[in-house]
Amino acid sequence: MVNRTPNGSAAVGTSYSFQVDLRGIVDLLSHHLYSSPRVYLRELLQNAVDAITARSQSDPLAPTSIRLVVDETGLRISDPGVGLTEADVHRFLATIGCSSKRDDIEGARREFLGQFGIGLLACFTVAETIRVVTRSAMDSSALPVEWLAAADGTYTLRALDPREHPEPGTTVWLTPRAGTESWFAPNRVIDLAREFGSFLPYAVTVESDGVVAPVTEGIPVWRRNYPTAGERRTALLDYGVRALGFAPLDVIELDARAAGVSGVAYVLPQPGNPAESSAHRVYLKGMLLGDAVRGVLPDWAFFVRCVIDTDTLRPTASREGLYEDERLAIVREALGDQVRDWLTEIAAAQPQRLAAFLSVHALGVKAMASHSPDLLRIMLPHLIFDTTDGRVPLTEFTRNHRTVRVTSTVEEFRQVAPTAAAQGIGIVNGGYTYDRDLVALLPRLLHGIEVVDLDADAITAALDPVDPAEELAFTPVLGLARTVLDPLSCDVILRAFHPVSVPALYLDGRAARNERTRTETVEDADELWTEILGALEAAAPRARLVLNYHSPIVRRLTRIEDPGFLKTAVESLYGQALLMTHRPLRAADTALLNRAFGEFLGWATQHAAGRGEGTE
Structure with missing residues (x-):
């Protein structure tokens, strides 16, 4: 604010800090940023993984296991990571929007999972209190500290006896908020930990009633080595059933490691909707980002769902989607090229797989071909069109009709098809999605072929x-x-x-x-x-x-x-x-x-x- 002196000149104003209503922020997170309170466990795992990653940069031999314990009091998670000093706690735990990974943001994006400084607040969607006990691995003289925060926005901080906490690392305790106890049920915690963290690079376990359940599975199935190609294909298909909940029609391996992305695309067993882009399962450095992420593949690839892991793409603030930028556009194009290459390969060498695919996804292929004349040239003998000669490929149709007349609607084709066929007039039904666009490309692919719009006068002139x-x-x-x-x-x-x-x-x-x-x-x-x-x-x-x-x-x-x-x-x-x-x-x-x-x-x-x- 600016105060004015009696003569009208500007005086130095008084500075104030914004006041933050933590309950309002938590409500904003739970109802508008995050899709479900379930993400609280992802944020806990994310902080633990980032802490271990930070410590391993200076101490490669440091321990790396993450341990979750569920009991009647709630949940706690412990990691042997880099830890925090008292100053770090004030700066990073008590300041909304501040992240320890922001110091070198570009490097952080490649090394760490979190970047937004709001992850721990997600725990308030299910917790009444959050207790953090941490000791820094970077400053051996720093005392361990306890940070205890409540959902009303207050917190306390005290130093602890170093003899009681001799090792670096962090432990977080969550006390359930009334009505959220179901999120702390042991089976639910195990399921969420496996869903989010099965591909994490560090071992994660969940302990309840003395039973320890492992969470991590190791490296993703598509990065493993198999004795034969058949065994590899079987393993990938089995994983598709477990991960996506359906038996895929086929599998396409995706490898764009130059762009920091690898994974698998699964062909849907039923026709996809061309008006809706597919939702994909995306991992960020082994942590599940989301199972309904859009924009990973081009819109024409609506007939596949993919599972990918990336260390280069940027997540949105909610960490449930990908930030739309030039990097994502490059990855999307590269993965689209690999889907197109797969189709080209089976068209040339595996006609049975192609036939099975086209019986379900002919529309998807036409969508791809409308963007790629080269692909259309390869697929022309296999794509069926509705014509006055019956349902035949355009390569067969053009042997009898050097002038191809195409209708703009299905009704227009039905109107003239019987009579035109009897008179020997060649007409293609262009009323179906992509068909008219593909027919228009014929002169580029087949020499001597002319494509014209159907004219009622042409039909009349052909009648005796x-x-x-x-x-x-x-x-x-x-x-x-x-x-x-x-x-x-x-x-x-x-x-x-x-x-x-x-x-x-x-x-x-x-x-x-x-x-x-x-x-x-x-x-x-x-x-x-x-x-x-x-x-x-x-x-x-x-x-x-x-x-x-x-x-x-x-x-x-x-x-x-x-x-x-x-x-x-x-x-x-x-x-x-x-x-x-x-x-x-x-x-x-x-x-x-x-x-x-x-x-x-x-x-x-x-x-x-x-x-x-x-x-x-």
Whole structure:
């Protein structure tokens, strides 16, 4: 703050320190920073590991085992680490946000697990009091000290008799807070210690009722040596079941040690969701960071979950995720390349593994291929697409069709596929995720191939014209049909095509669909928008109802003498053609179908009644 003198000049202000409400900080940690109180045990293990690591730098022969003891009073953890002096305790234990690893932060990030100075506070999410007894290994003249802190933010500090604590190191006691006793149950402590610390470089044990349970397993399974490749693969798959809870479809080894990362990627046994990136299990120097960490692999690799250990990536403050920076981006790209290389390898040498993979994850491969033309070139003979020639690879499809027409939607493909196939027109369904993008890459990979968007006019041009004399006989039918369908922005033409089982074909290009959307918008718009959208109506493209001259149903239209009944027949053909497109119907189309069905039903009822009267 700044005080002013009577003449208005600035005077030296009084300095104050921020006051911290520890209960508020603990509430912030437990409800917003950490996902669960379970992390208290991780923070205890982290501090112990960092203390041992610090001492081993100056004394490589110092002991390294970490011991946890659970009894009716709570939990204590002991480590033979570097310890603290009385000054260190004031600085590091009683100052929120201060970390002993901050002195040389870049070096600390590689050597230590913690960097944020808030780890011990996480214990207040489950503890009423925290008691720390510590003796420094760096200052032999320093007395051991006891730091006793309560959840209300108060603490006491006293020196202890060095004869009672002759060895360097630290022991932390936690007394449970009311309602949190379940977090101190022996089995739960053992489970949490194994979950977080199974790959720590130092031995960790949990003792309860005289029974000692080992926690650490040694080096990660992917860094171990095995007699044969088969045994190694079996061990990795077994670990995947234990670590991730599912039987993997396949396993991919990840080795980016130049970037400080190694691990294993497991292929999901069921299709993944391309809209959601996978969550991965990440260890930081052997300590579990989290089992739902995102951003480790590129988004296209949604079909795998990986388990990795890193000594270079930065954790977030909650230590449950990774900090998004350039280093993580480099690692993500390197691991993505290894997943891509694995797929390339099995495509070239192990067709059975590839087939098993594609039966579940074809969409994932298409996602990868859309980012890598080289991968697409390798996978083209194996990826199946929906085409007018059936479900075939594009390499097979392009042998018969040098011009590849691709639709933008599934409905558009269904609309024309039967007729186009009968006319020999090659169309690929581009409505599925990634398919349209991949088809667009074909000219880069296959010489002489042209890719064009499907045009309704191209389909119409491929249909055979009808002899003028025969078409003349249809003039009354065509005239009435055009009048009936004009309000629906649909023209009517006559062509001859196969299959004969299709009496009418509804064709509309992208421009016609946009016009239909404009018309629907006008109906619900206010006066201003109606005027604006109405100005776009001139020369708007229209859909087409193509009557099939080869169809017996269509030929019978010329025999209908009743104009009302002919109108109903035309509306029925229009409705049937619309239904063949599998697209949602407009309200006007639904009303037309209901009206046509009702009139047909009424005509059939009258016809049946007339036949009954004649019989009588």
